[in-house]
Amino acid sequence: MSDTLLSVQGVQTYYGNIRALAGVDVEVKKGEIVSLIGxxxxxxxxLMMTICGSPQARTGTVTFDGxxxxxxxxxxxxxxxxxxxxxxxxxxxxxxxxxxLQMGASLDNLKYFNEDVExxxxxxxxxxxxxxxxxxxxxxxxxxxxxxxxxxxARPKLLLLDExxxxxAPLIVxxxxxxxxxxxxxxxxxxxxxxxxAFAALKLSDRAYVMVNGQVxxxxxxxxxxxxxxxxxxxxEGG
Ligand code: ATP
Numbered sequence: 523m524s525d526t527l528l529s530v531q532g533v534q535t536y537y538g539n540i541r542a543l544a545g546v547d548v549e550v551k552k553g554e555i556v557s558l559i560g561x562x563x564x565x566x567x568x569l570m571m572t573i574c575g576s577p578q579a580r581t582g583t584v585t586f587d588g589x590x591x592x593x594x595x596x597x598x599x600x601x602x603x604x605x606x607x608x609x610x611x612x613x614x615x616x617x618x619x620x621x622x623l624q625m626g627a628s629l630d631n632l633k634y635f636n637e638d639v640e641x642x643x644x645x646x647x648x649x650x651x652x653x654x655x656x657x658x659x660x661x662x663x664x665x666x667x668x669x670x671x672x673x674x675x676a677r678p679k680l681l682l683l684d685e686x687x688x689x690x691a692p693l694i695v696x697x698x699x700x701x702x703x704x705x706x707x708x709x710x711x712x713x714x715x716x717x718x719x720a721f722a723a724l725k726l727s728d729r730a731y732v733m734v735n736g737q738v739x740x741x742x743x744x745x746x747x748x749x750x751x752x753x754x755x756x757x758x759e760g761g
Contacts, residue, residue, distance in 0.1 A: 524588065527552045527680055527712050528573065533582035535565075535572045542568040544736040545582065550680070555706050555713045557723040557744070559757060560733035566716040567609050569733070570684050573714075574606055575599045587679065601628070605678035609685050609716075611669035615658025619649050622657050622668055626675030634677070642671040645701050663694035670701070681705070683715035687722055695719065699726050720757035724748045732757075 528550040535543040542565045550556045558566050572579050573586075575596040584592045591599050605626075614622050623642065627635055643650035646667040652660065657668060666686055673681055683702070687695040699722055705711040717723035724730055727744040732753060740753065747753045 525551045529585040531583050533579040536580050550714050553710050554728045557727040557730040558716045559720040564733040565736040603679040605673035605676040606682040607669040607673045611665045613657040613668050620653045626672035628676050681713045687719040
């Protein structure tokens with residue numbers, strides 16, 4: 523049996539006539555943390571969204587757990603247990619922390635609801651303290667915790683994170699990344715994350731890909747890429 527969970531092959535994605543992804547190949551194995559780094563506008567978010575089916579790939583295939591999901595609608599992809607914490611967190615600002623978590627739960631897993639909420643509160647005690655507070659009044663770091671917590675409520679096989687460090691202070695980023703590591707080590711959760719914070723992402727990841735202008739230009743272990751002079755010059759120096 524293959525240990526590949528997600529396989530993206532030859533994917534091209536367009537916005538109208540603009541080609542945002544120009545033939546992307548990426549693979550994530552079960553139990554790995556894999557990151558995708560690259561500059562603004564490289565196509566990182568587009569790849570995340572293409573995996574989730576909106577926009578759909580124009581050519582190429584996205585395979586998840588052995589099934590071709592390229593042409594599935596987004597809600598059916600979510601039911602395959604791919605959960606996303608999108609760029610900008612997108613929590614529900616007028617709902618409480620607890621209600622936001624409720625929104626993430628899938629009907630298939632309602633019997634685990636209390637257990638799952640407790641797990642998330644153990645991972646992010648701050649969310650437990652603030653469970654009655656409206657999402658929109660949380661700090662940026664707390665909103666990121668909530669966005670990840672809401673995604674976890676779906677009991678994902680694959681967690682997609684789009685720029686979890688965006689706009690957060692280094693200490694807060696460390697807390698979030700430590701939590702991701704814990705989920706991976708303790709629960710075996712597979713994680714694919716997109717980051718502009720290359721240093722934090724590469725340190726966390728088993729493997730990583732570098733994206734430039736809609737194409738993957740380099741890949742390797744997190745350690746290899748951290749030591750790579752080209753990566754250092756483009757993404758790490760001064761960072
Ligand atoms: P960032 O970190 O700034 O979000 P990114 O690497 O995630 O960058 P994308 O957001 O995927 O990059 O954008 C890739 C390219 O697609 C960019 O040239 C962008 O302008 C273009 N693009 C993104 N979204 C749209 C859209 N809805 N309509 C048209 N073009 C888009």
